[in-house]
Amino acid sequence: MLKVENISGGYGGVPIVKNVSFKVEKGKILGILGPNGSGKTTLLKCISGSVSPLEGEVHIEERNMKTYSTKDLAKKMAVLPQLHANGFSSTVYDAVSLGRYPYQTGFFSSWSEADEQAVVSAMIQTDILKYRDTQMEFLSGGEQQRVFIAQALAQSSQILLLDEPTNHLDIAHQKQILDLIRKEATECGVTVVSIFHDINLASLYCDDLLLLENGMVKAYGPPHEVVLQEQISTVYDAQVSTYAHPEMPKPQITMMPSEQAVRQETVTAEHIQILPAYIQLKTDKALKVISSAVHNPGMGWYDTLLNRSIAPDIDLAHVKEEARQFLQEQQFSSTNTVMMLTAVQTNLAAIRSFSHETCSIVVMVTAGVGNAVDATRTFERDDLPHIGTINTWVIINGKLTDEAFYQAMITATEAKTKALAEQQIRDSHTGTIATGTATDSLLIAATQYGEEMPYAGPITAVGKLIGQGVFETTLTAIERYKQSKINEKG
Amino acid sequence: MIKKYTAAYIVSFAVLLISIWCGVSIGSVSIPLTTLWDDSDAAAYSILWNIRMPRVLLAALVGASLAIAGAAFQGLLKNPLADPYTLGISSGASVGAVFTIFFSVSLPFIGAFSLPLFSMIGAIITLIAVLSFAKIVDRSLKMETLILTGVIFSSFLSACISLMIALTGEELRSIIGWLLGSVSMRGWSHVRLILPFVIAGGLILWLYRRELNALVYGEERAKYLGVDVRRSKMFILVAGSVLTGAAVAVSGTIGFVGLVVPHMVRMVIGPDHRHLLVISFLNGASLLVICDLVSRTIIAPTELPIGVITAFIGAPVFAYIFLKQRKGRMS
Numbered sequence: 073m074l075k076v077e078n079i080s081g082g083y084g085g086v087p088i089v090k091n092v093s094f095k096v097e098k099g100k101i102l103g104i105l106g107p108n109g110s111g112k113t114t115l116l117k118c119i120s121g122s123v124s125p126l127e128g129e130v131h132i133e134e135r136n137m138k139t140y141s142t143k144d145l146a147k148k149m150a151v152l153p154q155l156h157a158n159g160f161s162s163t164v165y166d167a168v169s170l171g172r173y174p175y176q177t178g179f180f181s182s183w184s185e186a187d188e189q190a191v192v193s194a195m196i197q198t199d200i201l202k203y204r205d206t207q208m209e210f211l212s213g214g215e216q217q218r219v220f221i222a223q224a225l226a227q228s229s230q231i232l233l234l235d236e237p238t239n240h241l242d243i244a245h246q247k248q249i250l251d252l253i254r255k256e257a258t259e260c261g262v263t264v265v266s267i268f269h270d271i272n273l274a275s276l277y278c279d280d281l282l283l284l285e286n287g288m289v290k291a292y293g294p295p296h297e298v299v300l301q302e303q304i305s306t307v308y309d310a311q312v313s314t315y316a317h318p319e320m321p322k323p324q325i326t327m328m329p330s331e332q333a334v335r336q337e338t339v340t341a342e343h344i345q346i347l348p349a350y351i352q353l354k355t356d357k358a359l360k361v362i363s364s365a366v367h368n369p370g371m372g373w374y375d376t377l378l379n380r381s382i383a384p385d386i387d388l389a390h391v392k393e394e395a396r397q398f399l400q401e402q403q404f405s406s407t408n409t410v411m412m413l414t415a416v417q418t419n420l421a422a423i424r425s426f427s428h429e430t431c432s433i434v435v436m437v438t439a440g441v442g443n444a445v446d447a448t449r450t451f452e453r454d455d456l457p458h459i460g461t462i463n464t465w466v467i468i469n470g471k472l473t474d475e476a477f478y479q480a481m482i483t484a485t486e487a488k489t490k491a492l493a494e495q496q497i498r499d500s501h502t503g504t505i506a507t508g509t510a511t512d513s514l515l516i517a518a519t520q521y522g523e524e525m526p527y528a529g530p531i532t533a534v535g536k537l538i539g540q541g542v543f544e545t546t547l548t549a550i551e552r553y554k555q556s557k558i559n560e561k562g
Numbered sequence: 563m564i565k566k567y568t569a570a571y572i573v574s575f576a577v578l579l580i581s582i583w584c585g586v587s588i589g590s591v592s593i594p595l596t597t598l599w600d601d602s603d604a605a606a607y608s609i610l611w612n613i614r615m616p617r618v619l620l621a622a623l624v625g626a627s628l629a630i631a632g633a634a635f636q637g638l639l640k641n642p643l644a645d646p647y648t649l650g651i652s653s654g655a656s657v658g659a660v661f662t663i664f665f666s667v668s669l670p671f672i673g674a675f676s677l678p679l680f681s682m683i684g685a686i687i688t689l690i691a692v693l694s695f696a697k698i699v700d701r702s703l704k705m706e707t708l709i710l711t712g713v714i715f716s717s718f719l720s721a722c723i724s725l726m727i728a729l730t731g732e733e734l735r736s737i738i739g740w741l742l743g744s745v746s747m748r749g750w751s752h753v754r755l756i757l758p759f760v761i762a763g764g765l766i767l768w769l770y771r772r773e774l775n776a777l778v779y780g781e782e783r784a785k786y787l788g789v790d791v792r793r794s795k796m797f798i799l800v801a802g803s804v805l806t807g808a809a810v811a812v813s814g815t816i817g818f819v820g821l822v823v824p825h826m827v828r829m830v831i832g833p834d835h836r837h838l839l840v841i842s843f844l845n846g847a848s849l850l851v852i853c854d855l856v857s858r859t860i861i862a863p864t865e866l867p868i869g870v871i872t873a874f875i876g877a878p879v880f881a882y883i884f885l886k887q888r889k890g891r892m893s
Contacts, residue, residue, distance in 0.1 A: 121785075122786070142791075146786065146787055150786065153786070160636075160828065162832060166832070166833075170787055171787065172786045173746065173775075173789065174788035175790050223787075
């Protein structure tokens with residue numbers, strides 16, 4: 073649909089854009105990215121024809137753009153430049169209907185039904201029909217931007233060139249406009265080339281991205297090939313970190329403020345308080361936590377960890393809601409707290425510190441093994457999960473990579489399973505050695521201070537501590553649990 | 563919307579007819595409506611058809627030309643303070659006219675049309691010079707830049723005119739009268755002189771009404787909307803200069819008509835050039851007919867130059883627009 077071949081262009085004979093080539097198929101969106109002054113707008117102007125390229129060609133539908141008249145080009149291609157103030161304030165309707173200029177012919181008015189329809193539908197799509205007779209000057213920057221987008225849509229062209237279409241817009245309208253553009257592309261086959269300031273938005277909405285650096289193409293391809301941590305950091309000269317979008321297969325970036333790392337105090341066994349209702353760890357700075365807890369599971373940053381003891385007959389269906397209520401009553405910050413639940417009394421917890429030359433960890437385990445199961449044989453049973461769990465916390469004084477976090481979970485789980493075997497805990501159904509309980513919870517937390525530990529497998533320094541620590545602490549916790557059962561009966 | 567424009571057209575036309583009638587009937591001799599077709603009172607008939615009617619029609623044509631040219635310049639330059647007078651184009655046309663009159667230039671074949679021709683050339687040269695200079699000062703052509711450039715060029719050109727007058731040693735009073743603008747002592751020949759240019763210039767501007775609407779949003783956006791910007795700009799500027807040149811050639815520099823009329827019209831009907839141009843044209847005609855009537859009756863038997871009256875109205879309006887624009891930008 074739109075093909076740009078080796079284009080170079082600039083002002084006064086000095087090329088700003090150098091040797092750029094790309095191709096956009098019908099119905100696709102290409103996002104142009106690049107730092108300020110990298111030539112994004114100049115490139116767009118070369119494509120739109122408002123700057124004549126020094127070299128190279130632009131083809132629209134296999135036809136050189138130069139062979140189109142200004143009016144015919146406007147029917148093929150609508151352009152939305154950056155927002156400028158204008159001298160006279162016309163009504164919104166008049167502004168949008170200017171989009172129909174290329175379709176007006178003859179001496180007198182030739183306003184047709186089709187013209188009217190295009191204008192009204194463009195106004196509906198951009199949600200500005202309510203401002204129809206309002207003067208432009210009374211609209212906010214964002215509303216004016218929507219008027220100009222409507223004007224471009226009213227042009228009914230198959231190619232849309234946009235220079236930061238979501239400039240001045242709040243996130244609701246950013247989403248509205250970009251959803252609209254996406255829809256125009258997917259449903260109506262409109263081909264879109266758009267400059268983006270926001271890398272994340274570009275990644276979310278574009279099929280392909282073109283990253284410019286000093287007027288040259290640094291990267292060109294689908295978002296996952298362009299939005300790379302190293303590449304974005306280098307081109308924009310800003311420390312960024314990439315992560316996966318929670319719901320979509322589109323890479324996202326986030327800025328890394330260059331603030332000095334704040335010294336995190338070393339967490340020791342003494343920091344963990346055992347209260348009748350719960351076991352608590354509070355730290356000055358948030359810990360990076362990955363867990364399968366009831367409240368705030370997954371990965372995140374939290375400064376409070378709770379292992380709450382509850383009655384065995386709790387209603388498991390409403391456990392999340394109940395947990396929220398509990399946190400509110402006890403005045404814990406819901407967004408800053410990770411909480412596990414257990415039927416085991418808090419005084420049966422085993423808490424120990426382990427250390428080696430370079431690192432130290434704290435392990436907390438409460439082990440209710442009444443409902444232990446053999447994970448390799450659970451397919452033979454069909455009972456519902458019930459309380460009676462082994463809850464394990466591993467708090468690491470050090471900085472872990474994501475990879476190390478996952479390895480730490482594996483190492484800890486293996487050590488726990490070995491402890492159950494050591495204690496001859498059996499699955500009551502099969503009689504085989506149990507691997508855990510039906511509702512075990514594991515939490516790995518790290519202070520994220522100090523030298524980075526890339527791995528936490530069983531033979532790394534930290535992995536050794538985790539293996540040993542979880543094994544020994546779990547043994548202690550199981551023994552205490554068993555002892556309490558004997559005491560109860562006795 | 564349609565009703566609003568229809569009403570504006572009807573009212574403007576009615577006002578014009580009434581103004582013209584007042585213009586021809588009021589004066590030292592009062593002339594009844596019937597004289598239009600009844601020639602029984604030969605003196606009145608003669609005053610009406612030979613003196614007042616050409617004068618009134620000339621005022622109307624000059625007013626219409628300046629108003630439509632002002633409306634077009636304002637749209638093209640996105641500047642509500644632009645008009646032939648504030649941009650210095652009228653002064654340029656005056657230089658052309660004064661040059662022709664005082665050096666008695668008469669080109670072969672076109673004869674009497676040498677005067678408007680040289681006025682137009684003066685107007686176009688000045689316009690190009692003002693725009694180029696302003697663009698060098700400030701590429702975005704801010705409102706103040708353009709007006710200041712207009713002032714610079716006006717002052718310089720006025721000095722040129724003064725110099726020419728001084729050198730020729732003519733009697734000054736009539737020249738100053740002409741410089742301030744006047745439609746007195748003109749006849750049908752002047753009407754014939756200006757009419758073709760008013761029709762041509764007005765028609766060209768009207769043909770570019772849609773382009774003007776697009777150009778209000780800037781040249782870049784207009785181009786993206788499919789406007790042939792270079793051609794439109796050239797035709798609009800030339801047509802505006804033709805209208806200004808023709809008006810100045812027959813009446814001298816009459817200020818502010820091109821500023822006041824489009825501004826007032828825009829306040830009432832909005833900035834859509836499809837209507838703004840025509841309605842400014844009609845009301846510009848009415849305004850100048852009325853101003854001329856006032857200028858010759860207010861301190862009768864002495865006649866004031868018509869430019870005095872338009873400046874009395876125009877300068878405060880100019881100040882008001884400037885203030886409003888400035889405040890609008892501050893907030």
